[in-house]
Amino acid sequence: MDKQELAAFLRTRRERLRPEDAGLPSGPRRRTPGLRREEVAVLAHISTEYYVRLEQGRAPRPSGEVLAGIAGALRLTDAESDHLHVLAGTAPIRGGLHRRDVRPSIHALLERLPQTAGFVMSAAFEVLAWNDLAAALMTDFGELGPRERNLARKAFLAPPQTDPPLFGVSDATEFRHHVVMALRLTLARYPSDPEVTGLVDDLRTGSPEFARLWERHDVQAAPVLTKTFQHPLVGTIVVDCDSLALTDSDQHLVLYTAPVGSPSAEALALLNVLGPGARTAPAAR
Template sequence: MDKQQLGAFLRSRRERLRPEDVGLTAGPRRRTSGLRREEVAVLAHISTEYYVRLEQGRAPRPSAEVLAGIAGALLLTDAESDHLHVLAGTAPSRTGTHRRDVRPSILALLERLPRTAGFVVSATFEVLACNDLMAALMEDFRELPPRDRNLARRAFLEQRELYGVSDASEFRHHVVMRLRSALARYPADPEVSGLVEELRAGSAEFARLWERHDVQAAPVLTKTFRHPAVGEITVDCDSLALEDRDQYLVLYSAVPGSRDAEALALLDVLGTQTLTTG
């Protein structure tokens, strides 16, 4: 149970709600827009004192029933409710370090995908594997040391445009949410905690987003790249969870016959030479 993070998460969820969101009236004397602690306690069917102690990081581990009541009172989504259980220590946790070895069948799949750029990322956004088309579209991560393959570092610490993508701001928000969940799952992994601290110290934007305690991102369905060789390419973006290793297989493809599909096909022919000629 991470008492301090649990308390901070509960506060952040309580303060985002308005009384009318849960069927209450604001009243003339309300000074803040969020719910009061006593209101959450009533809605969750627990004592105000106990809820206050939870937010202050002084309460013992709550039961699953109490957590369910709090999740309902705060209108948590499924992802937020899962995160609540992780912080409270009532969900299965991963006690070791996050895995960086990619399943051989996934590596083989990457090479067999027709005209689809694909890569695998770890729980900390390290690119663990990619195919040739992905290398041509973005960068050949296979040639880089592990530290330089990390998309979180590139998004927040490098002073350059992130591969000309259209959703750089949304991606940075997504990174923060995924890293918060990873830190809850791997509290003893020094690579996870070290990366979070590095980003908090090195990026004011990361630090600001981190304090929001968000854990659920809207899915990215399309993404547009501005490529120096073939111009703009808009692709469908599919992210598939590889749950046995806590990794994601990310695939970029285009509608057959479209201009974007033709641009991907050209990149497939040109390969990574487009990155070095010029």
């Protein structure tokens, strides 16, 4: 049970709610945002004293029934409710180290996908495997070390002069939000993994934006269905984005495709011919 993280998560979820969200009268003007602790306690059918102790990090581990009541009172989503159980120690934690090995069948699949840029990403946002089209579209990952292949580091710690940031994607801001939310879940699953804890520490220290977003304690992002890349050789490429969970290894297979016959599909086909060095090749004059 991570008492301090649980306390902070409960406070941020409570403070985002308005009384009317929970079916309560707004009443006189409130000095602080969100519901009062006693209101959450009533809605969750627990004592105010116990809920206050939870938010102060002083309470013993709550039961599953109590957590369910709190999740309902705070109007938590399924992802937030799952995170609540992880923090309270009532859900299984993987422990140890997150997986960085990619099984051979996934490597083979990446190479067989026609006109598809694909890569495998770890729970800590390190690109672990990729095909040539992904390298041509984004960067030649084969020339980078593990730290440089980490998309979270690239999103928040890349030098200011990096141009364009994040491979020229259109949703850089949304991606940064997604990184913060996903890493909070990863840290809850692997609290003793030095790679995960070190990454979060580096990001909190090195990026004021990450530190600000981290304090929000959000854990659920909207799915990204399309991305737009600005490529130095072929210009604008709009792709459909599909992220498939590899649950046995806690990794994601990310696939970028374009509708058949579209200008973006033609651009991907050209990049497929140019190969992994396409992004750093000099532009045609």
